[in-house]
Amino acid sequence: MxxxxxxxxxxxxxxxxxxxxxxxxxxxxxxxxxxxxxxxxxxxxxxxxxxxxxxxxxxxxxxxxxxxxxxxxxxxxxxxxxxxxxxxxxxxxxxxxxxxxxxxxxxxxxxxxxxxxxxxxxxxxxxxxxxxxxxxxxxxxxxxxxxxxxxxxxxxxxxxxxxxxxxxxxxxxxxxxxxxxxxxxxxxxxxxxxxxxxxxxxxxxxxxxxxxxxxxxxxxxxxxxxxxxxxxxxxxxxxxxxxxxxxxxxxxxxxxxxxxxxxxxxPKTSISLIGREAFASPGSLAEAAEAGAADATFFNQQACVASRFQFVEGAPEDADRYAALLCERLGVAREFSSERGPRVASELREEIDVLRSLAPDYRVWGGYDGTGLVIRSPEPVDFHPDGKIVNVVPVAALSDAVAHAGVATQTVGVYPDARKAGLRDALACAGVQRVVSLGGAGGMPPGLSHxxxxxxxxxxxxxxxx
Missing domain, CATH: 3.40.605.10 (Aldehyde Dehydrogenase; Chain A, domain 1)
Structure with missing residues (x-):
């Protein structure tokens, strides 16, 4: 050889x-x-x-x-x-x-x-x-x-x-x-x-x-x-x-x-579903944003369990409130993530710059230095978010987000916990392999299916x- x-x-x-x-x-x-x-x-x-x-x-x-x-x-x-x-x-x-x-x-x-x-x-x-x-x-x-x-x-x-x-x-x-x-x-x-x-x-x-x-x-x-x-x-x-x-x-x-x-x-990708309960108080919104950021930044988004698309139940204005807090939390160092990930590649920057110009249909928070970037869009973007980039999509009901899950969707984080029972059968039918509490995507308990x-x-x- x-x-x-x-x-x-x-x-x-x-x-x-x-x-x-x-x-x-x-x-x-x-x-x-x-x-x-x-x-x-x-x-x-x-x-x-x-x-x-x-x-x-x-x-x-x-x-x-x-x-x-x-x-x-x-x-x-x-x-x-x-x-x-x-x-x-x-x-x-x-x-x-x-x-x-x-x-x-x-x-x-x-x-x-x-x-x-x-x-x-x-x-x-x-x-x-x-x-x-x-x-x-x-x-x-x-x-x-x-x-x-x-x-x-x-x-x-x-x-x-x-x-x-x-x-x-x-x-x-x-x-x-x-x-x-x-x-x-x-x-x-x-x-x-x-x-x-x-x-x-x-x-x-x-x-x-x-x-x-x-x-x-x-x-x-x-x-x-x-x-x-x-x-x-x-x-x-x-x-x-x-x-x-x-x-x-x-x-x-x-x-x-x-x-x-x-x-x-x-090869798998993972998503998050954030219920309207997140907007009950500033505390619950902060809790959801922290949990969503933890899932999105696991191994700086290099792992299959890392969330890339997050569906928020509510109006675009609600999704914007969540997206702004989420962006702040993406730059926080955690056990398996760093404060700064890789800089956004130039070809992807050009695509995101176009989305910035399409406000109010699209909104973008954060920069290209690797500390985190969030895109709010009416539908999921057609590129693969990577390197601490998250796409936030508002939906009228969390059940609507199930249509965006499939056999390539490994982990779905849900907030609050009480919403999991009403979604897990539909998610399983769509092809999802794992439903977790938002913030719990990282790591897999031994003895469960993989x-x-x-x-x-x-x-x-x-x-x-x-």
């Missing part, structure tokens, strides 16, 4: 680590990237990235309780970071990530939360009905007195993970470990360091453990047919677990066929003894 030839006068490229079956790959590096965003990574040995089907994976028979103990210990080690592996990954990420250093620092500081014991058992219990079906065969009684048994058998998984938030890597490692399967993680170009830092930390906790040996993580250019046409085959893997944009998912679909299934975390399905249940290979 060849990489990119780099200008010898450019800054030294960042070295990316690969982990192969639990061990750091010490092989020779090749160049990737482009001038100004260059990195090197070990050359791929495709034979080492697969596990033969003629033998079980290292952790296939490891008790679930032992795996949970290892994950908890890994979380403790990530929190302490005595070996400095997370600190090293953070330093390298800061140089290349589109997210500000302060957001990355806070995200790395809480990675350990994904490894807490109650969260792990919540996934096992709620998604699989308990650990018994992981550790052996669960007896089930069928009609007419028949008895059968079923087991969630360890899968062979290749993961194309997303790099828009470091938590995706942690989530993927946890799910892969709980399945007891073998896992190959493709490192995304916008997060080349988090997954390997987690796996190296796990290896420090328990060198040579079966779960440690069940993981590899490596980089190749997405869509590289020389790599993917070899790896993405049923003789090596059962399922392709793909996160990402439309191009990533469509690229993955080329390889799906009998014996090789796609588990897709599709993008419309239970991940652990979907990742397993279900086998019957009838």
């Amino acid at each position: 060849t990489g990119t030839t780099l200008d010898s006068t450019a800054a030294a490229p960042v070295a990316v680590v690969h982990v192969i079956r639990g061990q750091v790959d010490e092989g020779p590096h090749i160049a990737h990237g482009r001038p100004g965003a260059a990195f090197t990574a070990p050359a791929l040995d495709l034979d080492r990235l697969v596990w033969p089907r003629t033998e079980p994976g290292p952790a296939f028979q490891t008790p679930t309780a032992e795996i949970v103990d290892l994950l908890v210990a890994t979380g403790d080690a990530l929190k302490a970071d005595r070996d400095g592996l997370l600190a090293e990954a953070l330093e390298r990420m800061t140089a290349v990530s589109p997210l500000p250093a302060e957001v990355l620092e806070r995200a790395y500081a809480v990675l350990w939360r994904s490894f807490r014991r109650p969260a792990l058992y919540a996934q096992i219990d709620h998604e699989l009905g308990g650990a018994d079906v992981l550790d052996g065969w669960r007896e089930v009684r069928l009609p007419e007195g028949r008895v059968a048994a079923t087991r969630a058998y360890p899968p062979r998984l290749v993961h194309i993970i997303a790099g828009n938030a470091p938590g995706v890597a942690a989530m993927s490692v946890v799910r892969g470990a709980l399945t007891k399967g073998v896992n190959l993680l493709k490192l995304p170009s916008n997060d080349l360091f988090t997954a390997t830092a987690i796996l190296r930390t796990m290896a420090c906790v328990a060198p040579g453990h079966p779960v440690v040996r069940s993981f590899s993580a490596a980089y190749w250019r997405g869509g590289d047919e020389a790599v993917e046409s070899v790896l993405f085959r049923p003789q090596f893997f059962d399922k392709l677990v793909a996160w990402g944009g439309e191009g990533t998912i469509r690229g993955a679909l080329r390889y799906v066929g009998p014996g090789f299934e796609l588990v897709s975390f599709d 993008d419309g399905f239970y991940p652990l249940q979907r990742l397993m290979r279900w086998v019957n003894d009838e």
Whole structure:
């Protein structure tokens, strides 16, 4: 496999680590990237990235309780970071990530939360009905007195993970470990360091453990047919677990066929619905605006759960009051957002400048410096708000906003809470996967469905003894 030839006068490229079956790959590096965003990574040995089907994976028979103990210990080690592996990954990420250093620092500081014991058992219990079906065969009684048994058998998984938030890597490692399967993680170009830092930390906790040996993580250019046409085959893997944009998912679909299934975390967007109750008092309006801003700025609007379109029940004048307060709150730093995001791109500035000239049908608050911008329009704008830009749309009733939700709508935040019950069935019918209280879009509680399905249940290979 060849990489990119780099200008010898450019800054030294960042070295990316690969982990192969639990061990750091010490092989020779090749160049990737482009001038100004260059990195090197070990050359791929495709034979080492697969596990033969003629033998079980290292952790296939490891008790679930032992795996949970290892994950908890890994979380403790990530929190302490005595070996400095997370600190090293953070330093390298800061140089290349589109997210500000302060957001990355806070995200790395809480990675350990994904490894807490109650969260792990919540996934096992709620998604699989308990650990018994992981550790052996669960007896089930069928009609007419028949008895059968079923087991969630360890899968062979290749993961194309997303790099828009470091938590995706942690989530993927946890799910892969709980399945007891073998896992190959493709490192995304916008997060080349988090997954390997987690796996190296796990290896420090328990060198040579079966779960440690069940993981590899490596980089190749997405869509590289020389790599993917070899790896993405049923003789090596059962399922392709793909996160990402439309191009990533469509690229993955080329390889799906009998014996090789796609588990897709599709590209999604999220919206908010603000009821007229927000205008009952200055306090309630401020509360709604703060909650709406929190949802809109999660990971500086880089995450799928971040709200981009917010529908306000009321007249345009009401929406303007909300929009003005919302704009003020967009520039506030939070746990997973910074005061300032990326500056608005020049082509988008030109489009927004046109909207400014169309008052009173359109109104715009804020500037182009990345601290937040709000557009109030009679219908949703036809571009994708990004980088702390929110489109506020007045509606006569919140039920009218349901028409703007669809299968690509992941999360809908609703204010006040009491309005959720009257909207959730219609939103579900439209294709929405998640309804939350406004301000609660960030993060997903373990054990609940994700993008419309239970991940652990979907990742397993279900086998019957009838």
